[in-house]
Amino acid sequence: MKLIGSMASPYVRKVRVVMAEKKLDYRFQEDNVWSDDTAINASNPLGKVPCLVMEGGEAMFDSRVIVEYLDTLSPVGKLIPASxxxxxxxxxxxxxxxxxxxxxxxxxxxxxxxxxxxxxxxxxxxxxxxxxxxxxxxxxxxxxxxxxxxxxxxxxxxxxxxxxxxxxxxxxxxxxxxxxxxxxxxxxxxxxxxxxxxxxxxxx
Missing domain, CATH: 1.20.1050.10 (Glutathione S-transferase Yfyf (Class Pi); Chain A, domain 2)
Structure with a gap:
């Protein structure tokens, strides 16, 4: 998985913390969405980070959606109750x-x-x-x-x-x-x- 984000974004940080707590492997790609040469629109049409790109190339965005998905990938450190x-x-x-x-x-x-x-x-x-x-x-x-x-x-x-x-x-x-x-x-x-x-x- 590849996570596109900014070191300053608190929404990106939330995803990165969840990934660390869940012990998930990923590659971090830093991007400044305010820059003229930002590439975020290729993965997220809303032009926002964080954006999680799967191995097949499909993208998932919005930090709440991403962390919900990540919590299902590993039983380590369950962060969201099931129901x-x-x-x-x-x-x-x-x-x-x-x-x-x-x-x-x-x-x-x-x-x-x-x-x-x-x-x-x-x-x-x-x-x-x-x-x-x-x-x-x-x-x-x-x-x-x-x-x-x-x-x-x-x-x-x-x-x-x-x-x-x-x-x-x-x-x-x-x-x-x-x-x-x-x-x-x-x-x-x-x-x-x-x-x-x-x-x-x-x-x-």
């Missing part, structure tokens, strides 16, 4: 973490995209998206409480998704003091950063 309320809980955690990222990415693009002049940027839009980030962080903190993991008693996709979101916020929005506001999220992130899968995939 029922437990499964719904894990997928809801993933949706919350990805939603925080979606808002953060929109805020950052509005503030930094080279296709706009400074006078064309909308601070009200940026503030609205960052408000979603903060309410999402509060929901994460409340849901985690004093538990060791977001869902159940072992590492799951819930923790991976949350950890990738928190790591990206530290990387792109260091001014958001989520560790001070939500110490339990800081403790979870510190624990995740002891895992080789998170150490090897830090955004850059």
């Amino acid at each position: 029922g309320r437990e499964r719904a809980e894990v997928k809801t955690w993933e949706a919350l973490a990805d939603g925080v990222l979606d808002a953060g990415v929109l805020a950052r693009l509005e503030a930094t995209w080279a296709g706009r002049q400074d006078g064309e940027r909308c601070q009200a839009w940026i503030d609205r998206q960052l408000g979603k980030v903060r309410t999402g962080l509060s929901a994460m903190s409340q849901g985690l409480g004093e538990k060791a993991y977001c869902s159940g008693i072992h590492l799951s996709l819930s923790d991976i998704a949350v950890g990738c979101a928190l790591g990206w916020l530290e990387f792109r929005f260091p001014q958001i003091a989520w560790r001070a506001d939500h110490p339990n999220l800081g403790r979870l992130m510190d624990k995740l950063m002891q895992r080789q899968s998170f150490i090897d995939t830090q955004p850059r």
Whole structure:
């Protein structure tokens, strides 16, 4: 398998962490989708990463779809419950973490995209998206409480998704003091950063 992605993308990181935790072999191909010479459209018509290309050449995209598939490839370290309320809980955690990222990415693009002049940027839009980030962080903190993991008693996709979101916020929005506001999220992130899968995939 070949994974096309960016070292800075938190969605790509989520897939890479899952692959590491599942002990799956793959080749990583770095691509900048914002570059004029990007080749991502040949595999994903939406022009986004991550994109997983199978041995036969068929492609799979969207991080949620990819990690769902990857979890079925090996019994090692099952990350998503098979069915029922437990499964719904894990997928809801993933949706919350990805939603925080979606808002953060929109805020950052509005503030930094080279296709706009400074006078064309909308601070009200940026503030609205960052408000979603903060309410999402509060929901994460409340849901985690004093538990060791977001869902159940072992590492799951819930923790991976949350950890990738928190790591990206530290990387792109260091001014958001989520560790001070939500110490339990800081403790979870510190624990995740002891895992080789998170150490090897830090955004850059």
